[in-house]
Amino acid sequence: MSNLIQAAGDQLREKVGAALRALIEEGAFPQAELPAFAVEIPADKTHGDFACNAAMVSAKAFKNAPRRIAEAVCAKMDLSGTYFDRCEVAGPGFLNFFVSDRWFGETLQAIAAEGADYGKSGVGAGQKVMVEFVSANPTGPMHIGNARGGAIGDCLASVLECAGYDVTREFYVNDAGNQIQKFGISLEARYLQLFKGEENVPFPEDAYHGEDIKVHAKNFAAQYGDKFVEADAEQRRKALVEYALPINVANLKTDLEKYRIRYDVWFMESSLHASGAVKETIDRMKQRGLTYEKDGALWYKASDFGGEKDEVLVRANGYPTYFAVDIAYHWNKFAVRGFDKVINVWGADHHGHVARLKGAMDAIGLAGDKLDIVLMQLVRLMRDGETVKVSKRSGKSITLVDLLEEVPIDAARFFFNLREPNSHFDFDLGLAVEQSSQNPVYYVQYAHARICSIVKNLAGEGVAARACNADELAQLRAPEERELIRHLAAYTREIEEAAKVYDPARMTRYAVDLATLFHKFYNACRVKGEAESLLQARLHLCICTRTVLKNVLSLLKIEAPEVM
Numbered sequence: 001m002s003n004l005i006q007a008a009g010d011q012l013r014e015k016v017g018a019a020l021r022a023l024i025e026e027g028a029f030p031q032a033e034l035p036a037f038a039v040e041i042p043a044d045k046t047h048g049d050f051a052c053n054a055a056m057v058s059a060k061a062f063k064n065a066p067r068r069i070a071e072a073v074c075a076k077m078d079l080s081g082t083y084f085d086r087c088e089v090a091g092p093g094f095l096n097f098f099v100s101d102r103w104f105g106e107t108l109q110a111i112a113a114e115g116a117d118y119g120k121s122g123v124g125a126g127q128k129v130m131v132e133f134v135s136a137n138p139t140g141p142m143h144i145g146n147a148r149g150g151a152i153g154d155c156l157a158s159v160l161e162c163a164g165y166d167v168t169r170e171f172y173v174n175d176a177g178n179q180i181q182k183f184g185i186s187l188e189a190r191y192l193q194l195f196k197g198e199e200n201v202p203f204p205e206d207a208y209h210g211e212d213i214k215v216h217a218k219n220f221a222a223q224y225g226d227k228f229v230e231a232d233a234e235q236r237r238k239a240l241v242e243y244a245l246p247i248n249v250a251n252l253k254t255d256l257e258k259y260r261i262r263y264d265v266w267f268m269e270s271s272l273h274a275s276g277a278v279k280e281t282i283d284r285m286k287q288r289g290l291t292y293e294k295d296g297a298l299w300y301k302a303s304d305f306g307g308e309k310d311e312v313l314v315r316a317n318g319y320p321t322y323f324a325v326d327i328a329y330h331w332n333k334f335a336v337r338g339f340d341k342v343i344n345v346w347g348a349d350h351h352g353h354v355a356r357l358k359g360a361m362d363a364i365g366l367a368g369d370k371l372d373i374v375l376m377q378l379v380r381l382m383r384d385g386e387t388v389k390v391s392k393r394s395g396k397s398i399t400l401v402d403l404l405e406e407v408p409i410d411a412a413r414f415f416f417n418l419r420e421p422n423s424h425f426d427f428d429l430g431l432a433v434e435q436s437s438q439n440p441v442y443y444v445q446y447a448h449a450r451i452c453s454i455v456k457n458l459a460g461e462g463v464a465a466r467a468c469n470a471d472e473l474a475q476l477r478a479p480e481e482r483e484l485i486r487h488l489a490a491y492t493r494e495i496e497e498a499a500k501v502y503d504p505a506r507m508t509r510y511a512v513d514l515a516t517l518f519h520k521f522y523n524a525c526r527v528k529g530e531a532e533s534l535l536q537a538r539l540h541l542c543i544c545t546r547t548v549l550k551n552v553l554s555l556l557k558i559e560a561p562e563v564m
Helices: 004-025 054-062 066-076 101-117 144-162 178-196 211-224 233-258 269-274 277-287 322-336 348-363 400-406 409-415 440-460 479-489 491-501 505-524 532-555
Strands: 050-052 084-090 094-099 128-132 166-173 265-268 291-294 297-300 311-314 341-347 371-376 379-383 386-388 425-428
Touching (some): 004 050, 004 066, 004 101, 004 491, 054 066, 101 532, 144 166, 144 371, 144 409, 144 532, 178 211, 178 233, 233 400, 277 322, 311 322, 322 341, 400 409, 409 440, 479 505, 505 532
Parallel strands (some): 128 166, 128 341, 166 265
Antiparallel strands (some): 297 311, 379 386
16 A cells, blocks of 8 residues: 655665765765664745754764765656655755655555555454453443543554454453452342342342342343252352343443444353463473462462562462453464564553563563553543533443444544543543534534535536546645645555554544645635646545545544434
8 A cells, every 4th residue: 555655764764874875985974884864744834844863972973063964865856756745955964855745646646546445554464363352340320430441452453453453352341350349249249139138138238239239130030930949058049140240241332332343252260270371381380380379379480480479379268369360361462363462451550460460461471562551541430521420311320332322433432532532531422422523523524525526516616526637636736735635645654654663543643634735725725616637636535534534534434424
């Protein structure tokens, strides 16, 4: 796929390097190894479209002032056949380069040719990457933190796919361990209360008090009656969990699909126990001398591998800890399923677990640096400047379902990706439903719809868009036109950067900036009423902008409406 910024940057590196080598051969500068230099895009476009610090970093090697080196390079460089018109020397020795009409025209031609594929990159080279996100406790509905984690994880996975990685989305179902035992105890108490009365069956203080537990108990009783009232407690809890847990997991899937999230894999924690993978992992750690026994428990020497303290792997009662299971799970990810990189999206309250899990990967013979953790801060819901903590409908903590009943899915997915994951975020419920330019998702969608309206209205007057040649596109020289095209050209690079730093919020910022630049262009440059060739060139620019707006919204799984 095309990346005109990369192509231009590569040309500059080649031309600057060739000029420096030629100057050395001519004896203008002493023989020396060329230092690594950077080609960047300056924030201030009066400093050129690209800037290079080659002269600055070469001063010591060439025993010359940077300004003199820059002037020599500028004089020696041949820019014919490149995307550049000219080179200028600025300040103490910066090399500033200005792209030609050809670069702007080819950017638009690439967008028109590639359409929905524009922006895609091969930088990932097909590496196998897993993104594990949400992985909410299956004992109840998803809360608002899961809503943010879902939007971030899913959009991050889409960014990585667009950048050329082979991505698997995974949900880890904690269907074993303490929380499931607690789930069973909660269900059991509600079930027995139906037959023996609430006054005769105390409800455990630390059990799950949600209304969903009562609903499960009632439905279970409707199906099985009092069959399990006098049964063995373990048998009764097992039956209740086996009944309710699949329903909860199915509800998780339904709610997430409504949120436009589809997982490739739903991985059950219980499968690690059933397959013997947990035991094998513990045995592997024993064999590597990573464990010792103390107070009847088996401990892992975590402090030898970056942990703050040693950790229990197997409790004195013989049950493995969550940490032991987590190590087994990640062994499965890397050693069994062969992922090149694993990315976990976790709440920020898990930050203490990061170093010890990465250290455990190193300890058992895997590469801890192949495991990356995206820490996500809490979100605060706001309405009319006040913090919202409970649902209007249920009077309980707001769940994902509650949120999507009040806020459009487009707004939820866009808003949760407005800030980088590791930043606190205030979600304004009022703004999310507002139809104004203050609402960022509405603002971006309106830009797309506005372009659709322009194209439709011109077609109604008999003006159909057509392909434009290089000379026609060269007419797009207004500052607003050039700035818009530069931003369109930056889309692929933005995808690659977002994938590199695991920050899908770069895509929402890109979309808002693109909408702003389009509105600025439209207000400054007429489309209708111009000479035919200029009209077509500007219409071509509009359509290319629409294509990129739709591409970035599609990546975020947000609608690109044609009418608003």
